[in-house]
Every structure is written in C-alpha cells, then in structure tokens.
Amino acid sequence: MSDRTTEGSAPSRGGLTEGLFGSGTPTFLTTKVDFVVNWARRNSLWPMPFGTACCAIEMMASAASNQDLARFGMERMAFSPRQADVLICAGRVPYKLAPVLRRVWDQMPQPKWAVSMGACASSGGVFDVYSMVQGIDTIIPVDVYVPGCPPRPEALIYGLMMIQEKIRGETLARHAENRSETPESAGVPNAGSEEVRALSGPFGNSTFQNRASGLVHGTPQDRPGDRIP
Amino acid sequence: MTQALRSDLGSVPGHPSVAALRERFGSAVLRHEVVAGDEHVVYVDASRIVELLTWLKDELSQGFNFLSDVTAVDYGGGRPIQVVYQLYSIPHRRALRVKVELPLTNLRIDSVTRLWGTADWLEREVYDMFGVHFEGHPDLRRILMPENYAEGHPLRKDFPLRGRFSRAEQTRRALSHDPEDYYTPLELELGGVPQAVPWKETGGGAVPRASAREASDDGSEARRESHEGGAD
DSSP states (O other): HHHHHHHGGGGGGTTHHHTTTTSSSHHHHHHHHHHHHHHHHSSSSOEEEEEETHHHHHHHHHTTTTTTTGGTOSOOOOSGGGGGGGGEEEEBBBBHHHHHHHHHHSSSSSSSSEEEEEEHHHHHOOOSTTBBOOOOTTSOOEEEESSSSSSOOHHHHHHHHHHHHHHOOOOGGHHHHHHHOOGTTTTSSSSHHHHHHHHGGGGOSSOOOOOOOSOOOOOOOOOOOSSSS | OHHHOOOOOOOOOOOOOHHHHHHHHGEEEEEEEEETTTTTEEEEEOOGGGHHHHHHOOOOOOOOOOOEEEEEEOOOOTTTTTEEEEETTTTTTTEEEEEEEOOOOOOOEEEOOOOTHHHHHHHHHHHHHOOOETTOOOOOOOOOSSSTTTOOOTSSTTSSSSSSSHHHHHHHHHHHHHHHHOOOTTTTTHHHHHHHOHHHHHHHSOOOOOHHHHGGGGGHHHHHHHHGGGGG
C-alpha cells in the first residue's frame, strides 16, 4: 500500500520529510493523504472469520442478508488470512488452538485489526478451566471487544464500526507506532496490570486470578453506575 | 404398585448376558447392579477384560458387536478409577455396561482395539484425561490436550480446576507448541498422502520430532517470571 512507499522515500528528502511523514506536525499534504488512505481502508475492511463456537452463528447471521455486513464495506468474508484486514475471533479458544490463532494473525498482512467477539474470546467467559485461553488478548493484540454471550449481530456490526472510527483517527505519521507489535508483548494483556486490577474488582479476571472459590472479600462492589441516584 | 416398587428395589432384575457371563467366567464377574431403573452394570476382573469382552462380542447368543463408549470415572478420595465399557448388542437389542476397577497405583489394562476399531480414539481419550495405560494400544498418545501438555491428566479428582501452572505459563507453553511438530499433515487436515508416522514405527510411545522451538525457549524465561507474580 501507499504507506510502504512513503516510508521508503521519506529519509532521502531531507528537511521536507520531517513535516511530511516524520515526527513533525501534520501538514496539508499528510492530512489529505491520511484522509484518503483512511477512507479507503475503513470502507473495505475484509473480515477473516475465526469462528470456534456459538458466536460464529451470530457472525454468520451478521453477514447474511438480513443484517448484511457488506453495507459497511465488509464486502466479503476472506477465508484466507492473507487477504484479510480484520480478524474476528468468535468463540472460545482452547490452549491447543492458541498457536493456530497466533499463526493466522501472523499471516495477515498489515494493516490489520482484531475483534474479540463474545465473552469467551474476551475473557474466557464461564470457561475458567485448565484448557481454555482466558482472553485472546494474551495471544494477539485486540482492538475491539464485543461483549455478549453471544452478541447480537448489531453488536458485532457496532464493534466493526468502532474499528472504522479507530481507522478514521489514524495518521500515517504514526504508522510504525500504531502497527508495531513487539515479540515481548505476546502473552501479556494490552492493558497494564494496575488498570486491569482496578477494573476487575473483587472478581479477579482472566489473567490475574485472585480467587480460590467465590469472592475474595464480601464488601459491596464500589460501582457508582449501579447506584440509583 | 408400592409392593411392586419395593420388590424392584429389593432384588436385582436379571439380565440374560450377566447370567451367561456368571456361568461362563464364574469368579471373574465380581458384582452386578442396576442403575437408573434398567441399566445393568457388571463389574469384572481387570486381568480378564479382553477375554471377557471377546466372548461377549463373538458369542452368537450375546452378539455385543457395537461399542458405544469407553470412558472412565474417578470418584476421588483415593478410590480406584473405574474404566467403563458401554456395549450394545444390535442383533439382540440389549445394552450392557461393563466396569473395571483399577487402583491408582497400577492404572494399566489391556486394550480392546483389536475387538472394536472405535476403541482406538476412545482409549486415547481415557489415557489423556485419566492416565490409564492401555497395553497393546497401537498409538497411545494424547488426543484432546496438546502434545506438550505437562500438567498431568485433567479429569482426575486431584487435578486443580485451573490446571497446575499459572495462566502465564500455560499461555507460554501453548504458544511454544507447534502442531506440525507433532501431527502429520493428514491429521491436521492439510491434505497429503497417508504416510508412516515416525514414532509409531519405533513403538516407543509418543516421541515427537525434535522441536527447534523448545530449544530456543530460554529467552522467554525471564519475561515469564516477571509476569507470573500476579497470576493465579
């Protein structure tokens, strides 16, 4: 795509490239290129379906004529990862499948995004057992988590539209930063441990298990949103 | 009605195959009980299981030619693990459940793959989940868990629900597992012609091909240690 050529030509231009594709402030040219590139990318997202369970049924329903995912540019389910932009992981992933999911993700060309569809893919869901990956964000980087068990097609479509929104805000100036994926980040959740701990409250979560059985402490949960004003 | 029920509870209704087994094998038939109304369970001697099941299959008056399931039960508390053979006789329309009790110290029993081909994968599953070794099985490998799974046999009662390793270590081990090191292209449904499996020829159990990934795993040890603090 165009990002590769622009990156390749950038160092030879001297001072001009600082403002173009380097670390400088965005110029008229870069913002217009960004706009065109992002417009093209977000309106032709091809999903790679990685359906392993009942969420895949809802994913198929989203692609079928009633919901018609193709309206939003997901024209065709790409059953080859090499022709896909978005990985939709729909369903639970056991540890035996983890290297397969990782390889599918590695085979997808950049730029690429990942949707974790449903409770099991996002956090392990009810399968808090010896055989199940507790959230695919420990295997691949995830952009959008779609909650639900399984989510309705509208929820999946909303999640994919969130990815479109995310693309809308991207800029080529930060391309390498956005697309970088260090080997050290494999197996480690995207969010920091303190953040995860704060969000998960007393229940523990997929990666940091802090309960033996039931709750660790019995105090009421401090969730202001649950209180009636 | 009540009297009929009482008499049902008091005495075990007969099963023609169990009576024939008693007559033929005598002391090898240990117990007979009826569960869930009409399901007959017969406990037999583990050392004579193949002889007994061969007779049940080949004897014309029995004809148990369909093996529905081979599974196992661990009741915990150090009690023996029960291996269960669920049989069905298609010609006589009769079902029979044969159970064998194996002490935890000696989980070995003869394989019945020569009698029913379907026992191949079913016995592999019992081996994978309970660690029961089936002597004479042609290919006793794990079937559900990954080949490099090192936490033991998950359906045993003494197995912790979330596994023995931390989640971080489980993820690391899973990602270091390359299915192509352990399975043939045919098993992975990648096509190709059926070929001899190297570790089947040697007969030395599941010996995978040398995995280069395993050797180069040392670099990630430090990362695992640092991440393991809050896990599990």
